[in-house]
Amino acid sequence: MRKxxxxxxxxxxxxxGFIGSHLCEKLLAAGNDVLCVDNFFTGxxxxxxxxxxxxxxxxxxxxxxxxxxxxxxxIYNLACPAAPVHYxxxxxxxxxxxxxxxINMLGLAKRVKAKILQASTSEVYGDPQxxxxxxxxxxxxxxxxxxxxxxxGKRCAETLFFDYHRQHRLRIKVARIFNTYGPRMHPxxxxxxxxxxxxxxxGEPLTLYGKGAQTRSFCYVDDLVDALIRLMATPDGFTGPVxxxxxxxxxxxxxxxxxxAATGSKSKVVxxxxxxDDPLQRKPDISLAEQHLSWRPRIPLDEGLRRTVAYxxxxxxxxxxxxxxxx
Ligand SMILES: NC(=O)c1ccc[n+]([C@@H]2O[C@H](COP(=O)([O-])OP(=O)(O)OC[C@H]3O[C@@H](n4cnc5c(N)ncnc54)[C@H](O)[C@@H]3O)[C@@H](O)[C@H]2O)c1
Numbered sequence: 480m481r482k483x484x485x486x487x488x489x490x491x492x493x494x495x496g497f498i499g500s501h502l503c504e505k506l507l508a509a510g511n512d513v514l515c516v517d518n519f520f521t522g523x524x525x526x527x528x529x530x531x532x533x534x535x536x537x538x539x540x541x542x543x544x545x546x547x548x549x550x551x552x553x554i555y556n557l558a559c560p561a562a563p564v565h566y567x568x569x570x571x572x573x574x575x576x577x578x579x580x581x582i583n584m585l586g587l588a589k590r591v592k593a594k595i596l597q598a599s600t601s602e603v604y605g606d607p608q609x610x611x612x613x614x615x616x617x618x619x620x621x622x623x624x625x626x627x628x629x630x631x632g633k634r635c636a637e638t639l640f641f642d643y644h645r646q647h648r649l650r651i652k653v654a655r656i657f658n659t660y661g662p663r664m665h666p667x668x669x670x671x672x673x674x675x676x677x678x679x680x681x682g683e684p685l686t687l688y689g690k691g692a693q694t695r696s697f698c699y700v701d702d703l704v705d706a707l708i709r710l711m712a713t714p715d716g717f718t719g720p721v722x723x724x725x726x727x728x729x730x731x732x733x734x735x736x737x738x739x740a741a742t743g744s745k746s747k748v749v750x751x752x753x754x755x756d757d758p759l760q761r762k763p764d765i766s767l768a769e770q771h772l773s774w775r776p777r778i779p780l781d782e783g784l785r786r787t788v789a790y791x792x793x794x795x796x797x798x799x800x801x802x803x804x805x806x
Contacts, residue, residue: 484512486510486511486512486535487511487512487552487553488511488512488514488550488551488552488553489506489511489512489513489514489551489552489553489554489555490514490516490549490551490553490554490555490587490593491503491506491513491514491515491516491555491557492516492517492543492554492555492556492557492558492580492584493516493517493522493543493556493557493558493559493598494513494514494515494516494517494522494527494538494557495515495517495519495522495523495524495526495527495538496517496521496522496526496557496558496561497522497526497561497659497661497663497664497665497700498557498598498656498659498700498703498704499515499517499522499526499555499557499558500522500526500527500663501661501663501700501701501704502555502557502704502707502708503515503527503530503536504530505704505705505708506708507530507533507535507536509708511535512535512537513530513535513536513537514537514539514549514551515527515530515536515537515538515539516539516541516543516547516558517538517539517540517541517558518540518541518542518543518558519540520560520565521560521561521562521565521665524538526663543556543558543576543579543580543583543584544572544575544576544579544580544583545583546583546586546587547583547584547587548587548590549587549591550591551587551591551593552591552593552594553593553594553595553596553711554584554587554588554593554594554595554596555596555598555707555711556580556581556584556595556596556597556598556636557598558576558580559573559576559577559580559598559629559632559633560573560576560629561600561629562665562668562669562670563625563626563629563669564668564669565665565668566628566629567625567626567628570625570628571628573628573629573632574628574631574632574635576632577629577632577633577635577636578632578635578636578639580636581597581635581636581639581640582639585639585640585643585649588643588649588650589643589647589649593650594650594651594652594711594715595640595649595650595651595652596651596652596653596654596707596710596711597636597637597640597651597652597653597654598654598656598707599633599636599637599653599654599655599656599720600629600630600633600655600656600657601655601656601657601658601722601724601761601763602626602629602630602633603618603620603630603633603634603637603655604616604618604619604620604655605618605619605620605621605630606619606620606621607619610760610762611726611762611763611764612722612762612763612764613722613764613766613767614655614719614720614721614722614764614767618634620634637653637720640653640718641653641718644718650715651718651719652710652711652713652717652718652719652721653718653719653720653721654706654707654710654719654720654721654723655719655720655721655722655723655763656698656703656723656724657696657698657722657723657724657725657761657763658670658695658696658697658698658724658761659697659698659699659700659703659724660672660673660697660698660699660700660783660787661699661700661701661783661786661787661790662700662786662787662789662790663700663790664700664787666791671695671731671734672697672734672738672784672787673791674686675734675735675738676738676741676742676784676787676788676791677791678746679738679739679741679742679744679746680742680744680788680791680792682744682745682746683746684746684747684748684749685735685738685739685746685747685748685749686748686749686751687731687732687735687748687749687750687751688731688750688751688752688753688754689750689752689753690732690750691730691731691732691735691748691750692730692731692732693730693731693753693759693760694728694729694730694731694759694760694761694762695728695729695731695734695761696724696725696726696727696728696729696761696762696763697725697727697729697734697780697783698723698724698725698776699725699776699778699780699782699783699786701778702725702776702777702778703723703724703776705774706723706768706772706774707723709772709773709774710723710768710771710772713771713772717771719767721767721768721771721772722763722764722765722767722768723763723765723768724763724765724776725763725776725780726762726763726764726765727776727779727780728760728762729780732748734780735748737780737781737784738784738788740781741781741784741785741787741788742788
C-alpha cells in the first residue's frame with residue numbers, strides 16, 4: 480500500500496528570484512515538498528540550479544497572471560519584479576502580476592484550502608509622512624506616478640488578501656518587506672547595495688546622491704526568509720500586515736565605506752545631485768514582528784556585505800547577463 484507523505488506541499492511563486500530562491504532552499508531543508516513557480520522575467524534557473532536534482536523540489540515555468548491548478552498546503556506569493564528598473568520595464572504587466580497574480584493564487588488557496596502569504600512591501604507606505612512606519616500607517620502614494628504600477632499593485636493585492644480573508648475565511652499572512660540584500664540579488668538593478676558592490680569590485684567610484692546623509696536600513700536575506708517562515712507558522716488569528724526589515728539605520732555614506740572595506744577596493748566616492756523623490760529616511764518599526772514572530776534580524780550589515788561581496792565575486796554573478804537587457 481502507498482505510504483502517504485507527511486511532508487507539507489509548499490508553493491513558492493517567484494521562487495527563482497532573489498528572495499524566492501533562498502526561501503525554496505530553506506523550506507526544502509526543513510523537510511517540505513517545494514514547488515517553485517516562475518516565469519523567469521527577473522529570476523533565473525541559475526538561482527535554483529543546485530536544487531533541481533533534489534527529489535522533493537519541483538520547478539514549473541508559469542506566469543501567475545494565469546490560473547494555476549496544483550494541490551498544495553501553503554503558498555508563498557512572491558512573484559513580482561521588485562526593482563524600479565524591472566517593474567517599470569512593462570508597468571501594465573507589473574500591475575497584472577500583483578493583481579491578477581493575487582486573484583489567481585487566492586483562488587487556488589480557496590480551492591485547496593491552503594494557507595497563503597503575500598510578499599508585500601514597504602512601498603505601500605509610498606513617500607511616508609511618519610517615521611518610522613508602523614503597520615497602522617495608511618501611506619502616502621501617488622496613484623498615477625511611475626512607481627504606481629508597483630506600489631498600487633501591491634496595495635490592491637493586500638486589499639484582495641483581506642477581502643478573501645473576510646469573505647471566504649481564507650487563512651492569510653501579509654508581510655511588508657523592507658529593503659533586503661544578499662547573494663543572488665541582481666547585479667545591475669539600480670539599487671544601492673548592488674550598485675556599490677559592482678562599482679567597488681570594478682574599482683570605479685561609488686556614486687552618492689546629495690551628501691550621502693540620507694539613511695536606509697538593510698535586511699540580510701537569511702533573516703528575512705527566517706521571518707517569512709515564522710510568519711507562515713503563526714496562529715490563524717494573526718494575519719498581519721507585519722513589517723519585516725532591519726531597523727538598524729545607516730547613512731548612504733556609511734554604506735559606501737562598509738562596501739569599500741568588504742571589497743578591499745581602492746574606489747573613491749563621487750557626489751551627484753539628489754533626485755527629487757529620494758526619501759531622507761526609511762526605517763521599519765518591527766515591534767509587531769518582535770511580538771508575534773519572536774524575531775529580530777541577526778546578521779549585522781558588515782557580515783551580510785561580506786557574504787554578498789563573496790557571491791558577486793564568484794563566477795555565478797559574472798554569468799548573470801539577463802538584467803542588462805532591461806536596464
Ligand atoms: N528585495 C527587496 O528588497 C524587496 C522589498 C520589498 C518587497 N519585496 C517583494 O519580495 C518579492 C521577491 O522580490 P525579489 O527581490 O526576490 O525580486 P526578484 O525580481 O528577484 O524576484 C521576483 C520573481 O518573480 C518572478 N516573476 C515576476 N513576474 C512573474 C509572473 N507574472 N509570473 C511568475 N513569476 C513572475 C521573477 O521572474 C522573479 O523570479 C517580490 O514580490 C517583491 O515585491 C522585495
